[in-house]
Amino acid sequence: xxxxxxxxxxxxxxxxxxxxxxxxxxxxxxxxxxxxxxxxxxxxxxxxxxxxxxxxxxxxxxxxxxxxxxxxxxxxxxxxxxxxxxxxxxxxxxxxxxxxxxxxxxxxxxxxxxxxxxxxxxxxxxxxxxxxxxxxxxxxxxxxxxxxxxxxxxxxxxxxxxxxxxxxxxxxxxxxxxxxxxxxxxxxxxxxxxxxxxxxxxxxxxxxxxxxxxxxxxxxxxxxxxxxxxxxxxxxxxxxxxxxxxxxxxxxxxxxxxxxxxxxxxxxxxxxxxxxx
Amino acid sequence: xxxxxxxxxxxxxxxxxxxxxxxxxxxxxxxxxxxxxxxxxxxxxxxxxxxxxxxxxxxxxxxxxxxxxxxxxxxxxxxxxxxxxxxxxxxxxxxxxxxxxxxxxxxxxxxxxxxxxxxxxxxxxxxxxxxxxxxxxxxxxxxxxxxxxxxxxxxxxxxxxxxxxxxxxxxxxxxxxxxxxxxxxxxxxxxxxxxxxxxxxxxxxxxxxxxxxxxxxxxxxxxxxxxxxxxxxxxxxxxxxxxxxxxxxxxxxxxxxxxxx
Numbered sequence: 063x064x065x066x067x068x069x070x071x072x073x074x075x076x077x078x079x080x081x082x083x084x085x086x087x088x089x090x091x092x093x094x095x096x097x098x099x100x101x102x103x104x105x106x107x108x109x110x111x112x113x114x115x116x117x118x119x120x121x122x123x124x125x126x127x128x129x130x131x132x133x134x135x136x137x138x139x140x141x142x143x144x145x146x147x148x149x150x151x152x153x154x155x156x157x158x159x160x161x162x163x164x165x166x167x168x169x170x171x172x173x174x175x176x177x178x179x180x181x182x183x184x185x186x187x188x189x190x191x192x193x194x195x196x197x198x199x200x201x202x203x204x205x206x207x208x209x210x211x212x213x214x215x216x217x218x219x220x221x222x223x224x225x226x227x228x229x230x231x232x233x234x235x236x237x238x239x240x241x242x243x244x245x246x247x248x249x250x251x252x253x254x255x256x257x258x259x260x261x262x263x264x265x266x267x268x269x270x271x272x273x274x275x276x277x278x279x280x281x282x283x284x285x286x287x288x289x290x291x292x293x294x295x296x297x298x299x300x301x302x303x304x305x306x307x308x309x310x311x312x313x314x315x316x317x318x319x320x321x322x323x324x325x326x327x328x329x330x331x332x333x334x335x336x337x338x339x
Numbered sequence: 340x341x342x343x344x345x346x347x348x349x350x351x352x353x354x355x356x357x358x359x360x361x362x363x364x365x366x367x368x369x370x371x372x373x374x375x376x377x378x379x380x381x382x383x384x385x386x387x388x389x390x391x392x393x394x395x396x397x398x399x400x401x402x403x404x405x406x407x408x409x410x411x412x413x414x415x416x417x418x419x420x421x422x423x424x425x426x427x428x429x430x431x432x433x434x435x436x437x438x439x440x441x442x443x444x445x446x447x448x449x450x451x452x453x454x455x456x457x458x459x460x461x462x463x464x465x466x467x468x469x470x471x472x473x474x475x476x477x478x479x480x481x482x483x484x485x486x487x488x489x490x491x492x493x494x495x496x497x498x499x500x501x502x503x504x505x506x507x508x509x510x511x512x513x514x515x516x517x518x519x520x521x522x523x524x525x526x527x528x529x530x531x532x533x534x535x536x537x538x539x540x541x542x543x544x545x546x547x548x549x550x551x552x553x554x555x556x557x558x559x560x561x562x563x564x565x566x567x568x569x570x571x572x573x574x575x576x577x578x579x580x581x582x583x584x585x586x587x588x589x590x591x592x593x594x595x596x597x598x599x600x
Contacts, residue, residue, distance in 0.1 A: 064428045064509075076421035080439065083472035087454025088446065094457050140349035154588075156354075162584040163357045168540050169558050170573045174360035176562070177367050177570065184363060184373070217357060275447025278540040282559060292449045299453055300545055307457055314453040318446060325445040 088318075095311035106312035116294060116313060123291040126205075126212055127273035131266055134216035135224075139262070142224050157225070164218035168278035175202060175211055175283070203284050211279050216269050223268060227261035227335060261335035267328035271321045291317050361577060368567070368574035386571040396572070399557040406467075406543075406553065407536035410474035411529050414482050417475065419525065422486050423517065427496050440480045448477075448541030455546050466547045473542055478532035485528020489521035527590035534583045538576075 096102050110116050145156055166174070178185050179202045200206050231254055239249040255262075277292040286297045291313060298310035368386055370379030390396050425432050451473060459469045495517060502512035540555040549556060554572065561569040 064424065068509075069424060069428070072420045072424045075417045079417060079472060079475055083455070083469070083476045084443065084446075084451075087451060087458050089454075090458045091450075091454035094453075137349055137353055140346045141353040144346035144350035158584060158588045159354070159357070161587070162581055163361065165534050165538060165580040165584065166361060166577070168538055169555050169562070170364075170538070170576055171360070173558070173562055173569050173573055174364040177364050177566070178360055214356065214360065217353060221353075271445065275449060277447070277449045278555075282562060292447075295449050295453060296541075296545060299456055307453070310453050311457065314450045318450050321447070321450075322442070322445045325441055329441055 091311045092315055094308055095315045097308055106308050107316075109309060110312050110316060115289065119289045119291045119294045119313075120316075122205075122289050123274055126208060126290070127270045130209060130212035130216050130273050131220075131269035133213050134220045134269060135262065135266055138217060138220040138224050142221060142228050145225075146228055157222075160218045160221050164215075164222070167215045167276075169282045171211060171214060172279045172282035175207060175214075179207065179210070204288060207283060208280055208288060208290075211283065212273050212276065215276070215279070216273065219272060220265060220269055223265040223332075224262070227258050227265070227332075230335070231257065258335065260331035264328035264330075264332035264335070267324040267331075271324040271328075274317065274321055274324070364570050364573045365577060367570040370567075386567040387574070390568055390571040390575070393568075395552070396554075396557060399552045399554050400575075402551060403537055403553040403555070406471065406474070406551075407533050407539075410471055410478065410536055411532050413471070413475045414478050414532065415525075415529060418479060418482050419486055422483060423495075423513070426487070426490055427499065436483060440483050443476060443479050448539070448545075451477075452542055452545040455542070467551050470542050470546050470551075473546075474536050474539070477539075477542075478535065481528045481532045481535065482525075483528075485524045485526075485531070486521055489524030493520050495520075523590045523593045527587045530583050530587050530590070534580055534587075537579070 095106050096104070098105060145153055148156070175183075177183060179200075180186065181202075183202070202210075235253060236246075236249055239253060240246075244252070275292065277296060280288060280290055280293055281296065284293075286293055295310050295313050295317070298306050298313070366379060367373060369382045369384070371381035371383045371385075373379040422436065425436055455469050455473060459466065498516050498520070499509075499512045502516045503509065507515065538555065540559070543551065543553055544556060544559070549560075552560075554576065558569060558572045558576075561572060
């Protein structure tokens with residue numbers, strides 16, 4: 063057994079750190095969002111909900127997050143299906159590659175896309191030379207470029223989350239279904255996909271949250287020009303002249319509520335899949 | 340089969356999409372001139388050499404290593420014992436750690452930065468220490484996963500009790516029996532944490548800024564001034580991440596049963 067004193071000695075440094083660098087800052091942020099001089103106010107929230115610019119930031123972030131999550135999810139759903147049929151060593155290599163690219167995010171990722179598609183990027187020049195004009199309407203430094211980058215960092219995460227869910231589909235189920243006369247298509251439509259559905263929904267929420275909270279790539283690419291929630295918060299706390307911590311806190315609280323909801327939804331639905339498998 | 344080809348196509352698309360930016364950036368780091376042709380006109384080591392002669396970069400690299408490894412060390416010293424105590428002696432409270440993991444994972448840097456600045460900027464605490472503390476908590480999910488995966492394979496409580504019955508002290512049982520068992524998984528978790536922190540930009544940039552220039556901040560600065568130097572930085576970064584990923588994969592394989600690191 064373990065004595066009370068030992069327990070306290072082992073646990074308290076950890077609890078203190080959680081308190082100091084996680085709970086207290088978040089709580090203080092919540093309080094700040096209701097603060098006006100020394101009184102209580104809902105004005106920050108009113109501003110957030112009525113200010114067109116901030117609302118546009120939310121709309122842009124949500125659109126970007128949903129679309130990038132859906133595309134990444136669709137691509138990986140098929141890709142994982144293909145990966146599952148490879149040999150074990152091959153699958154391992156693919157997972158290592160996925161892990162490597164999952165580290166490739168933020169500023170380095172934004173830079174890689176500048177090299178490929180920036181103003182004097184490889185593809186930009188290449189398409190120019192070939193006289194392909196589709197790229198003249200495309201700008202890396204705006205919505206289109208951000209979408210490509212967001213899809214990029216969603217893909218490895220989607221793959222890592224979907225892989226174990228696919229892995230749970232047992233060969234016996236397929237055999238049994240085939241024995242009873244089901245086609246592969248029927249198996250996936252009637253058994254495979256329905257079993258995996260909560261897991262897929264869970265994966266979608268993680269991806270959504272992942273994109274909602276992303277900051278570095280968008281900042282590196284557009285500095286503060288493209289209007290996203292994360293970028294808004296960043297410029298409200300960093301703005302040397304117009305720092306508005308109260309407003310930033312209110313936006314951050316709303317973003318946090320969105321993200322925690324998405325994460326809890328994913329926890330709940332992924333654990334539902336695991337129980338079934 | 341028709342559908343098989345369809346899935347393979349998506350797989351191929353995925354691999355090309357993931358690999359192309361990495362390869363292009365790495366190649367760009369060695370290119371003399373690359374604005375008119377499909378492949379670079381020539382290869383050179385100038386950019387890498389210039390980078391390594393830049394004291395500013397070397398210092399930034401040192402700061403990144405120091406900050407990331409410092410946070411990982413503290414996490415190992417503080418978080419791992421706490422996880423052990425809870426898993427071994429208070430298993431019913433483990434769901435609290437799991438909840439903390441989900442919470443930490445749900446609050447990205449951009450949200451945490453608001454609170455950290457609000458609380459600590461007026462106390463005169465060095466903000467770099469604040470970021471260090473936030474990093475320690477930020478890697479809780481990876482450390483927890485690494486420890487937990489390894490603990491699952493052994494009946495840790497019985498091992499400890501047996502060791503103590505045979506005359507080992509609690510500390511001996513802990514360091515001689517338990518630690519070697521969880522070592523590979525834990526080490527993999529530590530390396531993963533290091534690589535995540537090495538790439539962190541949001542907190543360090545918003546909370547501390549250029550007063551503590553890490554590799555990420557250095558890279559951000561070079562982004563607008565020199566594409567070739569920036570690509571050399573990214574090259575180094577990718578090589579480092581590659582080595583870490585390889586080490587993590589090897590370690591994870593060794594600690595069997597670790598499924599999702």
